[in-house]
Amino acid sequence: MTWISKLTTTFGLVLLAHSCYSAQEFSTFQSYRLSGTSQTAPAALPIDITIETVAALLIASLGLVLGTQQLKPIQWHVWAGKIEREGPGGAKNADDETVKDFVGNPFRFLETRPGFVDIRRQRKTFGDWVREGGSAK
Template sequence: MTWISKLATAVGLVLLAHSCYSAQEFSSFQVLRASATSQPTLSTLPVDITIETIAALLITTLGLVLGTQQLKPIQWRVWAGKVEREGRDGPQSSSDEPGNNFIGNPFRFLESRPGFVDIRRQRKNFGDWARVGGESK
C-alpha cells in the first residue's frame, strides 16, 4: 500500500469510529431524555452523523481500493504470454511473485514432449518456403 492509500484508510477509519461514537452518544442521550420525561421519543439519527458515516465508509473504501495490487490476467493466453515474455527469471517486481514452482514458460512441458507438433517451427519453415516462391526441395 502506498502512503496515500494508508492515509485515506486511516482517516476513513477514524471518521467511522467517531461517527459510531456520536451515534451511541445520541442514542444514550435519547434514552436519558425519555426516562426523564417519561415519554417515548422516536427520533432518527441526525443528518450530520449520517453524512459523516457515509463519508467515512467512502473514504475507507477508496483507501482500500487504492492499496490493492494490480489485478492478474484472467485469460490463460494473456497470462502465459506475460510469463513467456518474462522468461525463466520470472517477474521483476516483488509484488508479482509467482511462487516456488515457477518454471518460466508454462508450455515448456508440452513443447518438450516427444511427437508434439512444433507450430512455431512449422510456421517458420512455411514462411521460408513461401519466400523462395513455393518450390519443392
C-alpha cells in the same frame, strides 16, 4: 499497499469510528433525556452523523481499492506471455515487489508433457508386427 492508500484507509476508519462514537453518544443522550419524561419515541439519528458514516465508508473503501494489485488478464495465455516477455518483472504486487511464488511460465509443465497416446496407430503398428512374424528384432 502504498502509503497513500494506507493513509486514506486509516483516515476513513478513524472517521468511521468517530461516527460510531457519535451515534452511540446520541442514543445515550436520547435514552437519558427520555427517562425523565413520558415520551416513548426517540428522535431519529441526526443527518450529520449519517453523512459522516456514509463518507467514512466511501473513503475507507477508496483506500482499500487504491491498495489492491493490478488485475491479471482473464486469459491465462495472455498472462503467461506477459511473464515470458517481462520475466520476474511481469509478476509484481501492489508494492512493486516481485511475487514470492514466481515460477515463470505457468504452462511449462503442459508444454513439456508427452503427447496423447494414439491407440489406433499403436494397434496398426502391432498388427503389422504380428503379420511380419512377431519376432523381436
